[in-house]
Amino acid sequence: MAWQWFHRLGSPRWFYEKTTAWMPWLAALSIALLLTGAVWGLAFAPADFKQGNSYRIIYIHVPAAFLALAGYYIMAISGAVGLIWKMKLPFMVMKSAAPIGALLTFVSLVTGSIWGKPTWGTWWEWDARITSMLILFFLYLGMIALQQAFTHRDTSDKASAVLALVGMVNIPIIYKSVDWWNTLHQPATIKFTSKSTIDPSMLYPLLIMVIGFYAFYALVLLLNTRVEILRRESRTQWVSDLISATNKRA
Amino acid sequence: MHPVRKQRLMIVIFIVVFSSIAVGLMAYALRENINLFYPPSKIAAGDVPHNTRIRAGGCVKPGSVERASDSLEIRFLITDGTADVKVNFNGILPDLFAEGEAAVINGIVTETGEINASEVLAKHDENYTPPEVAEAMKDKGEHQKTCEGLKYGA
Amino acid sequence: MKFQFETIADFIAMNGHGPYVWASYAITFAALIFLLVSPLLQKKNFIKQQQKLQKLAQANPAADQSVE
Numbered sequence: 262m263a264w265q266w267f268h269r270l271g272s273p274r275w276f277y278e279k280t281t282a283w284m285p286w287l288a289a290l291s292i293a294l295l296l297t298g299a300v301w302g303l304a305f306a307p308a309d310f311k312q313g314n315s316y317r318i319i320y321i322h323v324p325a326a327f328l329a330l331a332g333y334y335i336m337a338i339s340g341a342v343g344l345i346w347k348m349k350l351p352f353m354v355m356k357s358a359a360p361i362g363a364l365l366t367f368v369s370l371v372t373g374s375i376w377g378k379p380t381w382g383t384w385w386e387w388d389a390r391i392t393s394m395l396i397l398f399f400l401y402l403g404m405i406a407l408q409q410a411f412t413h414r415d416t417s418d419k420a421s422a423v424l425a426l427v428g429m430v431n432i433p434i435i436y437k438s439v440d441w442w443n444t445l446h447q448p449a450t451i452k453f454t455s456k457s458t459i460d461p462s463m464l465y466p467l468l469i470m471v472i473g474f475y476a477f478y479a480l481v482l483l484l485n486t487r488v489e490i491l492r493r494e495s496r497t498q499w500v501s502d503l504i505s506a507t508n509k510r511a
Numbered sequence: 512m513h514p515v516r517k518q519r520l521m522i523v524i525f526i527v528v529f530s531s532i533a534v535g536l537m538a539y540a541l542r543e544n545i546n547l548f549y550p551p552s553k554i555a556a557g558d559v560p561h562n563t564r565i566r567a568g569g570c571v572k573p574g575s576v577e578r579a580s581d582s583l584e585i586r587f588l589i590t591d592g593t594a595d596v597k598v599n600f601n602g603i604l605p606d607l608f609a610e611g612e613a614a615v616i617n618g619i620v621t622e623t624g625e626i627n628a629s630e631v632l633a634k635h636d637e638n639y640t641p642p643e644v645a646e647a648m649k650d651k652g653e654h655q656k657t658c659e660g661l662k663y664g665a
Numbered sequence: 666m667k668f669q670f671e672t673i674a675d676f677i678a679m680n681g682h683g684p685y686v687w688a689s690y691a692i693t694f695a696a697l698i699f700l701l702v703s704p705l706l707q708k709k710n711f712i713k714q715q716q717k718l719q720k721l722a723q724a725n726p727a728a729d730q731s732v733e
Contacts, residue, residue, distance in 0.1 A: 282732075381607075389545050477701075
């Protein structure tokens with residue numbers, strides 16, 4: 262019983278049909294959370310006594326960085342499952358995760374850079390946190406490039422899964438860089454083992470934004486995976502039926 | 512688990528473990544270079560090359576800041592609790608530069624062990640506090656934490 | 666919970682940090698909108714393209730290779 266859902270994941274068709282109904286709910290949830298969090302963070306959260314209003318960038322910088330890292334784990338674990346069980350679907354998830362992760366990493370780098378100017382006094386500094394985040398960006402770009410590099414889909418899936426696994430070592434380094442080395446970047450604010458070093462009135466909108474980003478990530482990852490399923494299964498009867506059904510409605 | 516899958520699982524674990532070891536050894540070998548800045552105690556002990564561009568990081572010692580009245584010239588001490596190093600700077604400071612706050616200095620260590628800075632950056636901490644709360648904490652005598660730990664030499 | 670700014674102009678200016686804050690939010694939301702719109706467009710294009718193929722297959726059954 263426990264393994265049944267797992268083996269079902271071997272069927273892209275089952276996955277596609279199962280997730281169809283989730284899409285509108287996930288979209289509504291993530292957009293509502295993101296808008297609430299952004300308005301709260303921009304207009305209603307108090308200013309920081311040292312940084313003033315520039316700290317409001319935290320409400321997008323931190324969630325984007327969280328998802329850039331979490332997305333890498335999702336991509337690498339999908340790749341591992343694909344390699345071990347030779348399932349089609351995990352490879353499609355892995356391929357879909359790469360461009361999303363790349364863009365989120367880019368967003369966290371750019372917003373961090375914009376935040377750095379008024380607080381640190383510089384746009385960029387080659388410290389361990391910022392540099393390891395830049396490496397993450399290149400890993401994502403490498404994943405995208407590798408997907409295009411082979412004509413054989415099987416080869417490109419396996420090669421990019423191996424790259425994803427090798428690159429996984431970078432993720433704990435990014436997390437711990439601010440503790441292991443002295444950096445310009447400050448240590449983590451949201452802590453899971455001890456009290457967060459942010460006032461509750463500023464923390465609540467941040468948590469809403471983090472949950473919103475997770476929901477949004479799930480939404481766009483599913484949307485991309487669903488397109489990838491259609492592409493890779495385009496020769497099957499069920500996709501062909503699905504397309505002619507769309508035809509009639511149009 | 513099917514033996515073939517188990518074998519593939521081992522390969523996957525092998526890839527992850529060995530790339531981690533490789534990168535871990537590399538980071539260990541480069542550990543000094545990965546640090547963005549030197550703490551004042553290292554500079555005071557003479558572990559830092561003179562007349563080359565380096566970065567130093569520490570807390571701006573409260574009460575040590577001297578500003579020139581007719582120019583942007585400024586002198587201050589940075590400290591990590593063990594040693595103090597004098598910094599000379601002529602330029603625009605970031606808004607968050609203040610006594611008792613952390614700063615990263617880019618400059619050249621002179622023969623006398625002072626730093627002639629070409630750039631001063633503010634290193635802010637991970638605490639976010641509304642002004643009223645910060646005010647209340649000050650009234651209770653709780654100091655803002657930025658430079659309390661002075662962990663820069665660790 | 667109260668609105669933190671006296672006027673809307675203050676809200677835009679954010680005590681001089683306005684350009685930084687608003688630029689960050691603009692870039693982020695542009696990226697999120699791109700992430701949302703791009704798979705929707707890809708799906709639309711894919712379906713259009715497949716429908717064309719289906720029409721071709723119907724018109725010329727002998728050359729049909731898209732459905733196995």
